[in-house]
Amino acid sequence: MSVFSDWDILRNLLLAARWTVVLSLIAFAGGATVGLLLTMMQVSGRTLLVRFTRLYIELFQGTPLLMQLFLVFFGLSLMGLEVSAWFAAALALTLFSSAYLTEIWRGCIESIPRGQWEASRCLGLSYFEIMRHIILPQALKVAIAPTVGFSVQIVKGTALASIIGFVELTKAGTMLNNATFEPFKVFGMVALLYFLLCYPLSVASRKLERKLNVAR
Amino acid sequence: MSLVSINNVHKYYGSNHVLKGINLEIGAGEVVSIIGRSGSGKSTLLRCINGLEAYSEGGVVVDQMEVVYDDRQIRKLSKSVGMVFQSFNLFPHLTVGQNIMLAPKLVRKLPESEAKVIAQEVLAKVGLAEKIDSYPAELSGGQQQRVAIARSLAMNPKVLLCDEITSALDPELVGEVLKVLEDLAAEGMTLILVTHEMNFARDVGDRVIFMHQGLVWEEGDSKTVLANPQTPELSKFINAVL
Numbered sequence: 001m002s003v004f005s006d007w008d009i010l011r012n013l014l015l016a017a018r019w020t021v022v023l024s025l026i027a028f029a030g031g032a033t034v035g036l037l038l039t040m041m042q043v044s045g046r047t048l049l050v051r052f053t054r055l056y057i058e059l060f061q062g063t064p065l066l067m068q069l070f071l072v073f074f075g076l077s078l079m080g081l082e083v084s085a086w087f088a089a090a091l092a093l094t095l096f097s098s099a100y101l102t103e104i105w106r107g108c109i110e111s112i113p114r115g116q117w118e119a120s121r122c123l124g125l126s127y128f129e130i131m132r133h134i135i136l137p138q139a140l141k142v143a144i145a146p147t148v149g150f151s152v153q154i155v156k157g158t159a160l161a162s163i164i165g166f167v168e169l170t171k172a173g174t175m176l177n178n179a180t181f182e183p184f185k186v187f188g189m190v191a192l193l194y195f196l197l198c199y200p201l202s203v204a205s206r207k208l209e210r211k212l213n214v215a216r
Numbered sequence: 217m218s219l220v221s222i223n224n225v226h227k228y229y230g231s232n233h234v235l236k237g238i239n240l241e242i243g244a245g246e247v248v249s250i251i252g253r254s255g256s257g258k259s260t261l262l263r264c265i266n267g268l269e270a271y272s273e274g275g276v277v278v279d280q281m282e283v284v285y286d287d288r289q290i291r292k293l294s295k296s297v298g299m300v301f302q303s304f305n306l307f308p309h310l311t312v313g314q315n316i317m318l319a320p321k322l323v324r325k326l327p328e329s330e331a332k333v334i335a336q337e338v339l340a341k342v343g344l345a346e347k348i349d350s351y352p353a354e355l356s357g358g359q360q361q362r363v364a365i366a367r368s369l370a371m372n373p374k375v376l377l378c379d380e381i382t383s384a385l386d387p388e389l390v391g392e393v394l395k396v397l398e399d400l401a402a403e404g405m406t407l408i409l410v411t412h413e414m415n416f417a418r419d420v421g422d423r424v425i426f427m428h429q430g431l432v433w434e435e436g437d438s439k440t441v442l443a444n445p446q447t448p449e450l451s452k453f454i455n456a457v458l
Contacts, residue, residue: 118268119305119364123319123371124294126287133318137309 004180010189016172017193023158023168024197026090028151031097038102043109053102060099066160068092073164089161097154104150108143109135145209152198152205159194169193219244219375219406220265225274227260227430234260235271236430244374247407249417249438252427253453258410261427262377265408266290266297279374294323298368302380304360306352306367312339313348316367324371331370338366342396358389362396375406382413394420414457418442426450 038056041049060068072095073088083091112135120130162171173190177183220242227235234257242248250258263269264276270285277283279296307315316338317331326334339345342362352360361381368376378397382390394413398420401407411417417424421438428449434441445451 113303113305115301115303115305116307119299119301119307121268121290122266122294122297122299123367124291124323125319126291129322133322134307138307141309 004176006185009176009180009186012176013169013172013186013189013193016167017169017197019166019168020155020158020170020194020197023089023093023161023166024151024155027093027097027154027158030090030094031101031154034094034098035101035105038098039105039109042102042106057099057103060096061103065092065096065157066163068096069160069164085161085164085166088164089158089166093154093157093161096157097150100150100153101147104146105139105143108139108146111142112138141212144212145205148201148208149205152201155197155201156194218242219246219279220408221277222261222265223275223277225261225264225271225276227257227264227269228272234430235264237274238432240425240432240435242375242406242408244406245404246423247401247421248409248423248425249421250408250410250425250427251412251414251417251453252433256427257430258427259379262299262379262408262410265375265377266293266299268299291323294319294373295371296374297377298371298373298375299377299379300361300364300368300381302384304352304357304364304384306360306364308352310351311348312344312350312352312355312363315352315363316370319367320370334370335366338369339363341369341399342366343392356389357385358392361385361389361393365393365396365400369400375408376400378407378409378411380410380412382411412457414442414454426453428453 038053042053044050069088069092072092073083073085076083076088116134116138117130120134125133158168159170161168162174165171167175169190173186177186180186218241220240222238222240222242225235225238226233238257238261250261252258260269264271265278265283267283267285267290275282278293281289281293281296283289283293306312307318310318313332313335316335317328320326320331320334321328335348336345339348342365344359344362344366347355347359347363352363355363364381365376382393385393390413394416397407397409397416401420409417409421418438424435424438424441425432426434426441426445426447426449434445434447434450441450442454445454
């Protein structure tokens with residue numbers, strides 16, 4: 001049996017952490033794309049679209065991410081679609097983060113005072129012109145800090161993908177622990193790596209919040 | 217032919233009957249002050265004139281266009297009717313110049329250069345030519361409201377609706393905004409104001425409309441109406457505000 005030095009453990013964890021980063025980025029990009037679409041549906045004021053997004057958000061906010069992962073991974077294979085752990089994790093995290101991002105962004109758009117809509121309408125601007133020139137530029141500023149803040153949740157959420165066999169930071173930690181029987185050391189390092197990924201994001205979120213608030 | 221014609225307009229908010237059959241004819245160049253207690257329906261009436269609020273019954277015609285609560289019609293109306301609000305509602309992320317140029321560019325389809333000339337003109341008119349590159353947050357309340365007036369003027373409206381535009385201002389800033397209105401009135405702009413400025417209504421206004429419980433309770437020449445109220449409601453109101 002080979003012997004793992006501390007460096008070996010760390011090196012393997014770092015290699016696996018790449019996949020945590022990649023999965024986070026995919027989940028964020030996917031979540032943002034779907035979330036933007038859902039946000040537009042939600043603020044459109046059309047009853048059917050609003051109800052659909054409402055249901056979508058309640059569904060994904062009201063169930064554990066782990067169950068969503070299981071349902072995507074095992075559910076799709078039950079329907080005859082063989083999906084990789086990769087695909088299932090990316091899809092489930094996209095669905096999960098889109099629901100939360102939609103909720104954040106809807107709040108940001110609705111935080112823009114009614115008077116901005118009224119003044120724009122009186123000037124003859126159309127719905128899309130108002131969105132494009134008045135509401136979104138202001139909402140974007142409000143949205144940046146909470147959005148960056150939520151990205152921390154996505155990074156930590158990727159840990160659950162280890163359970164369906166996707167080898168990222170947590171899964172690598174479990175495997176290394178099985179080989180070394182040094183849980184405190186291994187999971188300590190795992191936790192530290194997560195912290196190093198998340199801490200800059202939460203600092204950035206706080207800084208952005210302060211900076212953008214002053215500019216308003 | 218009147219510029220604004222309001223015909224038996226009713227408005228309900230649920231079971232709340234806010235406007236109970238309003239009839240008004242306002243001619244070009246008239247300065248009309250709408251006064252009354254809060255809740256008397258005066259702001260609602262004003263907002264029915266440019267389609268910001270849908271009325272439940274009756275009809276409103278402005279500049280030979282029927283006012284209906286519909287995006288395309290409101291866009292058309294915006295070229296005839298301007299509106300200024302109590303809370304200014306300037307766009308905080310745009311400079312004064314951009315605030316003014318946006319609608320002429322998007323709605324009147326003017327090129328940037330022409331819109332800029334217009335922005336300079338209307339700003340000069342409200343005495344703020346040097347503020348074209350400032351952001352709204354850098355201006356005083358009075359200056360912000362003057363910019364809001366300039367922004368409406370840039371669309372070259374025939375009638376300007378003013379919804380309590382001095383009510384949010386510190387007392388010492390009210391004068392500069394009223395001065396702008398006075399200049400506009402002297403130039404022949406049609407003004408319809410919801411206001412608590414009784415002196416302005418009397419001295420600059422041509423006509424006063426006193427609203428009470430969703431009805432036009434009393435109306436007529438501003439000096440006469442304010443000096444000789446015919447109803448106890450109006451004399452009570454005048455005593456309360458003066």
